[in-house]
Amino acid sequence: DAGVTQSPTHLIKTRGQQVTLRCSPKSGHDTVSWYQQALGQGPQFIFQYYEEEERQRGNFPDRFSGHQFPNYSSELNVNALLLGDSALYLCASSVTGEDQPQHFGDGTRLSIL
Amino acid sequence: RKEVEQDPGPFNVPEGATVAFNCTYSNSASQSFFWYRQDCRKEPKLLMSVYSSGNEDGRFTAQLNRASQYISLLIRDSKLSDSATYLCVVKGPADSWGKLQFGAGTQVVVTP
Numbered sequence: 696d697a698g699v700t701q702s703p704t705h706l707i708k709t710r711g712q713q714v715t716l717r718c719s720p721k722s723g724h725d726t727v728s729w730y731q732q733a734l735g736q737g738p739q740f741i742f743q744y745y746e747e748e749e750r751q752r753g754n755f756p757d758r759f760s761g762h763q764f765p766n767y768s769s770e771l772n773v774n775a776l777l778l779g780d781s782a783l784y785l786c787a788s789s790v791t792g793e794d795q796p797q798h799f800g801d802g803t804r805l806s807i808l
Numbered sequence: 809r810k811e812v813e814q815d816p817g818p819f820n821v822p823e824g825a826t827v828a829f830n831c832t833y834s835n836s837a838s839q840s841f842f843w844y845r846q847d848c849r850k851e852p853k854l855l856m857s858v859y860s861s862g863n864e865d866g867r868f869t870a871q872l873n874r875a876s877q878y879i880s881l882l883i884r885d886s887k888l889s890d891s892a893t894y895l896c897v898v899k900g901p902a903d904s905w906g907k908l909q910f911g912a913g914t915q916v917v918v919t920p
Contacts, residue, residue, distance in 0.1 A: 728907070737812070737895055737910030738852065751907050785851055787908075796842055797908060799851040 699724075699788050699800035707806045708776050716771045716803045720788030726750075727769040728797060729761060730785040738785055744769050745791050773805075781807045809834055812898050814911035821886045821918050828882040829914045831896030838900040841872055841879050846893045846913065855881075855894070886918045 700719045708714050720727050726745045730738035740753035744763035763769045767788075773780055783804050787797035814831045821827040833841075841858035856863065858870040858879050869882040883890055896911035 730908075730910075735912070737912045738908075739910070740907050743907060753907070783849075796854045796857060799853070801851050804849075 699786055699798050701784075701786050701800035701803050703803060704801065705804045705806075707808060709808050710776055710778060712776050713772065713774045714776060714805060716773075716784050716786075716805070717768065718771070718786030718788075718800060719768045720786075721798050724788035724790055724798070725767050726789045726791045727763060727767065728787045728789070729769070729771045730787065731755070731780075732783040732785060732802070734782075741771070776807050778807050781805060810911075811835060811909045812896055812911040814896050814914045816912060817915040817917075819914065819916045821883075821890075821916060823886055823888060823918055823920055825886050826882065826884050827886060827916060828880060829894070829916075830878050830880045831911050831914075832876075832878045833896075833898045833909070834877070835898070835900045835909075836874075836877060838877075838898045840899040841870075842897040842899075842908075843868075843870060843879075843881050844895040844897055844910075846895055848893075852895055852910075883916070886916075888918050888920065891916060891918045 702717045728743040729741040732738040742752040747763045758774045760772045783802045785802045786800045789797045843855040844852040845855045846852045856865045862871045867884045871880045893913040895913045898909045
């Protein structure tokens with residue numbers, strides 16, 4: 696049973712560029728949440744997708760956008776990259792309607808030069 | 809004020825000893841609580857959920873104090889492999905669709 700998978704594992708970009716990160720949820724999960732974790736901090740909620748729509752959003756600018764596909768996989772897009780966007784980006788999946796913990800992928804480590 | 813606050817540590821613990829630490833949360837309507845463990849440069853992994861009556865999982869005991877709005881984690885008979893950052897996680901009714909609020913983590917270092 697595959698867990699949450701994310702790609703790529705590492706990415707290096709320069710300021711102003713755009714990036715797309717990908718996530719496949721755990722089998723049977725229909726909800727995907729994205730988090731940003733800066734060094735020395737806890738993960739910060741970016742947004743959550745369910746039924747191909749953004750259901751909730753954290754305190755992140757519009758440069759951060761996402762998408763969920765019919766197979767429940769998801770993408771996180773970040774435009775006009777800033778140095779401060781350097782972080783570990785984590786995807787977590789869960790089953791909606793159930794009070795179950797979320798399961799995290801290994802994350803994508805994004806470095807902005 | 810942060811929604812979830814933790815003592816960053818580090819807590820340096822001799823192998824075999826007991827260590828305990830707390831986490832406070834600001835939203836009194838929060839309903840679900842968890843402890844996650846995160847190893848260096850790895851993803852968070854669920855350690856245990858925290859229930860109102862308190863719960864135990866092997867050497868780990870979690871407690872919830874709703875009146876004072878804090879949860880605690882106690883680790884008995886510490887192992888070297890317990891060295892990690894422990895993240896306190898809270899989910900409230902307004903976030904019932906799954907948004908999790910994380911603390912910044914408490915670092916535990918178990919020494920031989």
